[in-house]
Amino acid sequence: MTASLVIFFVLALLAIFAAVSLILQRHPIHSALSLIVVMVALAGLYLLMGAEFVAAVQIIVYGGAIMVLFVFVIMLLNAEEEERTNFSKLATYAGIPLALAIAGFIAAAIARSSGSLPAPEPSGALTSTKTLSNLLFSDFVYPFELTSFLILVAILGAIVLAQREN
Amino acid sequence: MPILNHLWIIPLLPLLGSAINGLFGHGWPNKTVNMVALGSTGLSFASGVEAVREFLANGQQPFRKEFFDWIVAGNFRAGFDLQLDQLTVVMLMVVTGVGFLIHIYSTGYMAHEGGYYRFFSYLNLFMFFMLILVLAANFVLLFVGWEGVGLCSYLLIGFYFLKKSASDAGKKAFIVNRIGDFGFMLGMFLLFRTFHTLDFADLFKQIADRPTDAMGQFGTLTVAALLLFVGATGKSAQLPLYVWLPDAMEGPTPVSALIHAATMVTAGVYVVARSHVLYSHAPTVMHVVAIVGCATAFFAATIGLVQSDIKRVLAYSTVSQLGYMFLGCGVGAFSAGIFHLMTHAFFKALLFLSAGSVIHAMGGEQDMWHMGGLASKIKATFWCMLFGTIAIAGFFPFAAFFSKDAILFAAFNSESGGKALYTVGLLAAVLTSFYMFRLMWLTFFGQKRYDEHHVHVHESPLNMTVPLMILAALSLTGGWFALPTLWGGKDYFTEFLSPALGAGEIAGLENAHILELTLSGVAMAAAFAGLIVAWRMYAKDVKRGKSEGLHKILYNKYYVDELYQAVVVGPLMWLSRNVLWKVVDVGVIDGTVNGIAHGTSAVGDTVRHTQSGNTRSYAVWVLVGALVVFAIIFWPIVHPAVFGGVP
Amino acid sequence: MVPTSYYLILSAILFGLGIVAFVFKRNIITIFMAIELMLNAVNLAFVAFSQSWGKTDGEVFVLFVIVVAAAEAAVGLGIIILTARNRRSLNVERVDLLKL
Numbered sequence: 001m002t003a004s005l006v007i008f009f010v011l012a013l014l015a016i017f018a019a020v021s022l023i024l025q026r027h028p029i030h031s032a033l034s035l036i037v038v039m040v041a042l043a044g045l046y047l048l049m050g051a052e053f054v055a056a057v058q059i060i061v062y063g064g065a066i067m068v069l070f071v072f073v074i075m076l077l078n079a080e081e082e083e084r085t086n087f088s089k090l091a092t093y094a095g096i097p098l099a100l101a102i103a104g105f106i107a108a109a110i111a112r113s114s115g116s117l118p119a120p121e122p123s124g125a126l127t128s129t130k131t132l133s134n135l136l137f138s139d140f141v142y143p144f145e146l147t148s149f150l151i152l153v154a155i156l157g158a159i160v161l162a163q164r165e166n
Numbered sequence: 167m168p169i170l171n172h173l174w175i176i177p178l179l180p181l182l183g184s185a186i187n188g189l190f191g192h193g194w195p196n197k198t199v200n201m202v203a204l205g206s207t208g209l210s211f212a213s214g215v216e217a218v219r220e221f222l223a224n225g226q227q228p229f230r231k232e233f234f235d236w237i238v239a240g241n242f243r244a245g246f247d248l249q250l251d252q253l254t255v256v257m258l259m260v261v262t263g264v265g266f267l268i269h270i271y272s273t274g275y276m277a278h279e280g281g282y283y284r285f286f287s288y289l290n291l292f293m294f295f296m297l298i299l300v301l302a303a304n305f306v307l308l309f310v311g312w313e314g315v316g317l318c319s320y321l322l323i324g325f326y327f328l329k330k331s332a333s334d335a336g337k338k339a340f341i342v343n344r345i346g347d348f349g350f351m352l353g354m355f356l357l358f359r360t361f362h363t364l365d366f367a368d369l370f371k372q373i374a375d376r377p378t379d380a381m382g383q384f385g386t387l388t389v390a391a392l393l394l395f396v397g398a399t400g401k402s403a404q405l406p407l408y409v410w411l412p413d414a415m416e417g418p419t420p421v422s423a424l425i426h427a428a429t430m431v432t433a434g435v436y437v438v439a440r441s442h443v444l445y446s447h448a449p450t451v452m453h454v455v456a457i458v459g460c461a462t463a464f465f466a467a468t469i470g471l472v473q474s475d476i477k478r479v480l481a482y483s484t485v486s487q488l489g490y491m492f493l494g495c496g497v498g499a500f501s502a503g504i505f506h507l508m509t510h511a512f513f514k515a516l517l518f519l520s521a522g523s524v525i526h527a528m529g530g531e532q533d534m535w536h537m538g539g540l541a542s543k544i545k546a547t548f549w550c551m552l553f554g555t556i557a558i559a560g561f562f563p564f565a566a567f568f569s570k571d572a573i574l575f576a577a578f579n580s581e582s583g584g585k586a587l588y589t590v591g592l593l594a595a596v597l598t599s600f601y602m603f604r605l606m607w608l609t610f611f612g613q614k615r616y617d618e619h620h621v622h623v624h625e626s627p628l629n630m631t632v633p634l635m636i637l638a639a640l641s642l643t644g645g646w647f648a649l650p651t652l653w654g655g656k657d658y659f660t661e662f663l664s665p666a667l668g669a670g671e672i673a674g675l676e677n678a679h680i681l682e683l684t685l686s687g688v689a690m691a692a693a694f695a696g697l698i699v700a701w702r703m704y705a706k707d708v709k710r711g712k713s714e715g716l717h718k719i720l721y722n723k724y725y726v727d728e729l730y731q732a733v734v735v736g737p738l739m740w741l742s743r744n745v746l747w748k749v750v751d752v753g754v755i756d757g758t759v760n761g762i763a764h765g766t767s768a769v770g771d772t773v774r775h776t777q778s779g780n781t782r783s784y785a786v787w788v789l790v791g792a793l794v795v796f797a798i799i800f801w802p803i804v805h806p807a808v809f810g811g812v813p
Numbered sequence: 814m815v816p817t818s819y820y821l822i823l824s825a826i827l828f829g830l831g832i833v834a835f836v837f838k839r840n841i842i843t844i845f846m847a848i849e850l851m852l853n854a855v856n857l858a859f860v861a862f863s864q865s866w867g868k869t870d871g872e873v874f875v876l877f878v879i880v881v882a883a884a885e886a887a888v889g890l891g892i893i894i895l896t897a898r899n900r901r902s903l904n905v906e907r908v909d910l911l912k913l
Binding site: 002004005008012015016019020022023028031032035038039042045046048049050051053054057058061062065066069070073074076077079080082083085086087088091092094095096098099100102103106107110111114117118131132135136139140143147150151153154155157158161162 | 814815816817818819820821822823825826827828829830831832833834836837838839840842843845846847849850853856857860861863864865866867869870872873875876877879880881882883884885886887888890891892893894895897902903904906907909
Binding site for chain 3: 782
């Protein structure tokens with residue numbers, strides 16, 4: 001039982017509990033806070049794997065920008081506790097089996113083929129911001145430019161949507 | 167040889183005339199329609215004459231030319247092949263010549279009828295098909311003509327289609343013909359299956375090399391010949407498929423003359439004569455042909471004895487005379503049968519056209535009991551009809567004397583039952599003479615049985631009487647080919663036809679000469695007998711008696727139509743109505759179609775519930791799709807594990 | 814070292830939980846958050862593979878996913894705001910105008 005394994009299990013359990021909490025909470029703000037906990041846990045796992053830059057981006061962008069946006073919207077809309085309506089019988093009965101089936105398939109596939117995955121490197125040996133940025137601006141420059149374009153479009157979209165009706 | 171190389175021009179001309187009149191003739195005046203119709207038929211006749219001239223100049227070599235491939239399937243080829251040999255020459259001249267005369271006659275008879283252009287269009291179309299039939303060099307093309315004349319017969323019988331009895335008669339003719347055609351087709355199929363060709367030259371050569379079937383043996387050749395004869399029975403109105411011909415009198419009289427006397431009904435005789443090689447190899451069928459022909463001759467003559475409609479008498483007379491032709495073919499005297507076909511065309515067309523002239527004079531009256539004393543009023547018609555009557559009764563030197571005589575002589579000499587055939591044939595001749603002269607006395611002599619104020623009796627115009635006179639002349643002279651046999655010479659007609667129909671029909675001609683003269687004398691006596699009995703009964707003023715007993719049976723045509731209705735037509739209609747319509751059509755077919763529509767609608771109704779508008783349900787469906795994709799992708803990886811150990 | 818399969822199984826579990834949340838929650842915003850949870854699970858898988866194979870490609874892809882998620886969140890929340898104003902409710906089951 002190495003230290004990294006212990007840390008892994010702690011962070012993993014934290015993530016899982018937070019996700020379950022997201023499902024079980026009734027007020028959306030509590031769900032949002034649970035999601036933030038999930039993201040932080042995942043950032044910790046990224047650090048454990050040696051992907052510092054990704055961990056940092058995760059916290060800053062995901063946790064600091066997107067989730068804040070979510071919280072602002074919840075406050076703006078004065079969200080209340082969920083109504084207890086249940087119009088879809090299909091969703092009620094098929095939801096859990098479906099999720100179990102999908103997750104089960106993936107998990108089984110992973111378990112079956114885990115032998116063919118190479119052993120992980122010691123953390124921090126390979127990944128660094130320098131390598132990442134080199135890759136980003138050489139092999140992946142096209143998707144990079146396209147994503148900047150995508151952000152522009154998103155901004156425009158958000159502005160259009162937020163306009164007051166004349 | 168210009169015409170022979172373009173033999174197709176002979177049938178094409180009437181087809182063109184038919185098309186032009188049919189498509190464009192609707193508003194045209196009668197004169198224009200006449201020009202097209204008569205022009206095309208006349209040119210066709212002229213081309214036919216020219217073709218015959220070339221044929222004779224060429225040493226009477228049988229001519230055959232393939233014009234284009236119509237059906238080519240594997241080894242089978244049925245082409246648009248036309249041929250000209252001696253038999254074709256006779257048929258061609260009869261069809262185009264008599265046809266042309268009847269066309270001229272029709273311009274007068276139909277002058278005041280509606281649908282004038284339609285009549286001539288159909289008439290020309292008929293000429294086209296009949297010419298295809300006689301010129302064809304294989305069975306398939308012949309069958310095209312065979313079916314085509316049946317169609318035109320239907321169209322022309324039902325020409326007055328607004329009259330129910332006329333349209334019913336047209337349907338009856340077509341349907342009864344169809345039954346015969348079915349037999350004909352089966353015969354063709356059998357021949358094709360056995361010999362792999364339907365071309366006359368090939369086929370008959372192959373048949374000639376085969377052994378003859380024995381009497382009573384139902385080999386391939388016998389069955390094929392029998393089936394072809396069934397077709398001939400339908401087309402040529404023999405027992406038991408003759409019932410359409412008397413009803414066909416609903417059509418205009420020129421139609422009765424052309425189609426139901428001179429040409430279409432002779433198609434059956436033509437086919438039997440053309441296939442004489444086949445029939446010679448099947449003596450059983452020859453016997454059947456002779457017996458059916460003889461029986462029909464007698465049977466129809468008995469019905470004709472008591473009919474009151476002038477055209478009905480002639481219709482039954484036609485059936486009877488066709489029986490003679492088949493009798494001739496059945497005893498092996500094919501050329502005698504064809505001879506009688508030719509003379510019959512002359513005098514029967516003459517009789518029908520004269521009857522038409524009488525009807526025209528009487529303003530549409532067809533019942534003989536409402537006529538009488540017309541001889542002095544319509545002289546030209548009277549004399550022409552008299553010529554025809556004398557001819558059909560078989561008096562010397564008119565045409566039928568020679569042809570009927572040749573048939574009866576051949577019948578007398580044929581083995582196994584020939585004498586019986588001869589006797590019945592002779593009886594039929596007596597009856598023929600009787601009912602024809604009865605017709606003459608009732609129509610033209612005696613007191614007037616019509617009202618002079620309502621009926622204005624007038625002679626027909628020239629375009630009707632001139633063809634009558636031409637046909638009368640032919641009725642007199644048409645048989646003179648055989649004149650030399652009276653003093654032991656040759657029969658030119660038989661000699662002319664022998665390359666096409668096989669020589670040596672009547673053996674031992676020298677000794678038979680006395681016998682032939684004797685039988686001719688007996689035949690004349692028979693004709694006289696009929697004449698005298700008719701004279702005694704009908705020459706003086708007669709009153710129409712009540713119809714009872716034997717008379718009633720004969721008048722009602724032995725109730726054959728009623729029998730067919732009860733035994734065949736009735737059950738068939740019941741089957742159609744109650745089984746095929748109610749069960750098969752409504753239940754099965756409609757049910758299936760409606761059922762599919764219903765099913766689709768039901769499925770739609772069920773699937774509709776997925777469109778609930780509920781987003782969560784939609785989300786579930788999206789995930790179901792994702793699950794399917796995962797399953798497809800991950801199954802090969804997961805699969806071994808499921809049966810193996812625990813994940 | 815933590816075997817890669819552990820990370821992947823965790824990713825699968827988080828993904829499944831995201832699905833459950835997606836199907837069962839009725840608040841639009843919560844559903845959107847479930848989508849973000851699923852994206853995070855996928856990110857974890859990418860990084861795990863990246864570490865396993867020794868290449869940085871996976872992490873680059875994670876960056877792209879985060880960018881896209883951000884753009885999507887911006888626009889999506891804008892739409893949610895408008896919808897909520899229109900229907901005066903945040904309950905996704907009240908938005909059923911496509912019902913036949």
